[in-house]
Structures are given as structure tokens and as C-alpha cells.
């Protein structure tokens with residue numbers, strides 16, 4: 001499972017040899033740890049296209065101090081005011097002189113405005129920011145990431161900026177994330193009797209007092225998601241099939257949570273979850289997933305049906321059941337798991353690609369209604385190549401291609417998907433809805 005090439009290129013002879021041969025040069029990414037929770041350096045705040053947003057207080061709350069004359073770990077370019085090609089020239093003028101100085105594993109975050117469909121000059125200029133962001137992501141190197149956030153309300157984007165300006169987003173690059181207006185009153189979970197009405201949220205444990213259920217959490221990405229949500233303060237319910245009971249209990253015990261052993265494809269899975277959670281659920285992560293690869297010409301229905309059942313039908317069924325039963329509390333979060341195979345397609349995966357594209361359709365359709373009717377957001381993560389048992393079983397050549405064919409030239413870790421899920425699950429992420437966020441190091445597949 002270990003990426004030996006990444007280790008080799010981290011040594012002096014490895015660096016020398018791979019540079020001489022023109023081979024990929026993956027940088028060791030800096031990821032979140034309790035000892036090093038923040039980026040190593042300061043923040044440069046720039047503006048292009050005239051007046052920008054008032055970001056001072058929001059950026060101050062992200063925990064990254066202004067760079068001053070010190071090391072620059074992150075650049076935020078406010079391009080929300082860019083309305084024409086002249087404004088785009090200011091994007092170039094702002095970033096051209098500073099991009100070289102951004103530290104390894106640093107961040108460039110471009111802020112854009114929603115496209116104004118009544119003004120094709122503004123729409124052209126704002127759409128241009130996507131091509132700019134994705135191109136810079138592909139060339140910037142040294143483990144640095146570039147993302148675009150479209151927003152109108154700076155304070156509604158606080159949790160998103162905090163995530164992108166931290167080591168937690170190490171494997172998220174080349175993404176366009178839309179942040180809507182802030183949460184409407186009534187979307188906050190109801191207060192417990194006697195609780196302080198607006199008790200400040202502990203930024204290090206934003207899920208304190210919340211319950212999170214993760215399907216397929218006995219191992220792999222699901223285990224990492226459960227671990228990260230527990231780190232953030234959630235009581236976790238580790239759901240997996242009875243055959244994985246031992247692992248599920250081990251994970252639950254380690255995290256101080258509970259195991260719920262059931263097959264998510266069972267017709268009564270939603271009812272059994274609701275029964276197990278009489279006090280309701282705040283975060284529902286649909287992570288359980290399977291593959292049964294075969295080209296369509298060789299694929300019998302026995303390989304098609306279970307993939308669609310586990311990856312899509314059960315997600316639709318349990319979501320419907322839990323929303324209908326009122327198990328999902330107001331202010332709740334649903335995070336489903338898509339895949340870049342669902343966005344780009346993948347040979348041998350017509351069943352899997354269909355199921356994961358179906359998840360994207362579910363998110364797009366349900367997100368606005370679930371927020372309006374239940375106060376619950378619905379988003380998806382779309383992992384790229386993640387180092388798990390699933391991908392360790394892939395033949396070496398395809399595995400190497402999967403690892404290198406992205407801007408960071410390496411596979412992601414389960415923790416990268418988990419951190420992205422935790423950001424979407426954050427009570428402060430109520431303005432992030434209907435998004436499909438790829439955790440793929442800006443994979444060339446479907447880019």
C-alpha cells in the first residue's frame with residue numbers, strides 16, 4: 001500500500017534522478033495533526049477588480065495571521081468584483097509577483113462572485129476564474145493547492161475558508177465551491193432546555209453534542225471519517241454489515257461510540273437506524289460502497305445489481321426514510337460519497353460509474369428541498385485515488401497511473417476524505433449545500 005516512489009523522491013538521490021529523467025516530483029504534503037494544526041506561515045490578502053468583500057474579520061477568524069514580512073503560506077485573492085477582461089488583468093497583476101513566494105504545501109484561494117446571467121461580460125470574466133484556478137493548480141507544484149470559492153456573503157464562507165486555509169485540505173485542489181447566503185433562522189438545531197442560547201462553538205470540537213452515523217465505517221475511508229468526526233466532538237455510530245462486526249466494534253470502542261450492525265441494503269435499514277437513534281441524528285455520512293468491475297459486454301446482472309443497490313438505491317432509501325421519520329435534526333448534514341469515476345467515467349465500471357453519478361444527481365435535486373423543508377444540507381465528496389485496501393488490490397501499473405495522474409502526483413489518504421467530510425458536517429457549513437467536492441489532488445480524470 002505504501003507509495004515507495006513518493007518516499008524515494010523525498011530523498012536527495014531520488015530527487016536528483018527523477019528530475020534528470022523528467023519524472024513526476026510529488027511533494028510530501030503537510031496534513032493536519034494535533035501538534036501542527038495550522039499552515040506554516042502567514043496570509044496575504046489581495047484584491048482584483050475594484051471593491052472586494054469585507055473579509056477582515058472572517059480571515060482573522062480562520063486562524064492564519066497576516067504574512068507581513070514573514071513566510072507566505074496562503075494567498076486569498078478577492079476577485080468578486082471582477083466584471084470584465086480589464087478586471088482579469090488585475091488578477092494577473094496581483095498574483096504574478098507573489099505566486100513564487102507561496103511556501104510548499106501552501107494555499108491559493110480565489111474568491112469569485114456568482115455568474116450574473118443578465119451580464120455576459122461579468123459571466124465571462126467570472127467563468128474565466130475557473131479556467132485560471134484549474135490551470136494554476138496544475139502548474140503550481142510543491143504540494144500547493146489552488147481553489148475557487150464563489151460567494152456573496154463573507155461570513156457564511158467562514159468554515160469553508162478555515163478548511164481551505166488549513167492543512168486539512170491538503171488533497172483538495174482545482175475545485176470550485178459555491179457558498180450560498182447564510183443559514184436562515186430555524187436551521188440551527190433546537191437548543192436543549194437550560195442550554196445557553198448562543199453558546200460559542202468550540203472551534204476545535206465543532207460537533208460537540210452531535211451524533212454522527214457513518215455507513216461502512218468498519219475500515220477504510222469510513223473508519224477515517226468516523227475517527228475525524230469523533231475528533232471534532234461527535235458521538236459516532238459505526239454502521240457496517242454483521243460480517244464486519246468485529247472491526248466495527250473495535251472502531252466504535254476506540255472512538256467511544258457505538259456499532260450498528262446491519263446491511264444498508266435491507267428494506268428496513270432506515271427504520272432500524274431511526275429506532276437505534278431515538279434522540280435523532282445530526283450527521284449522516286453515506287460512505288458504504290462496493291465495486292464489481294467488468295466491462296459491460298462481460299457484466300452479468302449479478303455484478304450490476306449489488307453495486308447499484310449498495311452505492312445508490314440504499315442511499316436514496318435511507319435518506320428518504322430518515323428525513324420522513326424526522327430522525328435528522330434541523331441543522332443536520334448529509335454527506336454522500338460519489339467518486340471521480342462517476343464524474344469522468346471509467347472503463348470496466350459502468351455499474352459503479354452509474355451509481356456514483358446517481359449520487360451526484362441525488363445531491364443536486366435534494367439539497368435545496370432538504371434545506372428548505374428540513375433545515376438539512378446535502379453534499380457529496382468525490383474521492384479520486386485514495387490509498388485504501390480497495391486501491392491496494394488494483395494491479396500495479398493501473399495503481400501507479402492512478403497515483404501520479406493528478407496535480408499533486410500522489411494518492412490521497414482516507415484522512416483527506418474525512419477532513420472534507422468534517423468540513424461539510426460542521427454546524428458552520430450551513431451555507432454549503434448541493435456541492436460535489438472532489439478530493440482527488442486535481443485528478444486528470446474528468447478534470
Ligand SMILES: NC(=O)c1ccc[n+]([C@@H]2O[C@H](COP(=O)([O-])OP(=O)(O)OC[C@H]3O[C@@H](n4cnc5c(N)ncnc54)[C@H](O)[C@@H]3O)[C@@H](O)[C@H]2O)c1
Pocket residue numbers: 215216217218219220221222239240241244262263264265287288289290310337338339340382383384385386387388389390391
Ligand atoms: N478508495 C478509493 O480510492 C475510493 C475512490 C472513490 C470513491 N470511493 C468510495 O469511498 C467509499 C469507501 O471506500 P473504501 O475504499 O473505504 O472501501 P472499503 O471497501 O475499504 O470499505 C467499505 C466498507 O463498506 C462496508 N459495506 C459494504 N457494503 C455494505 C452494506 N451493504 N451495508 C453496510 N456496509 C457495507 C464494507 O463492509 C466496508 O467496511 C465507497 O463508497 C467507495 O466507493 C473510494
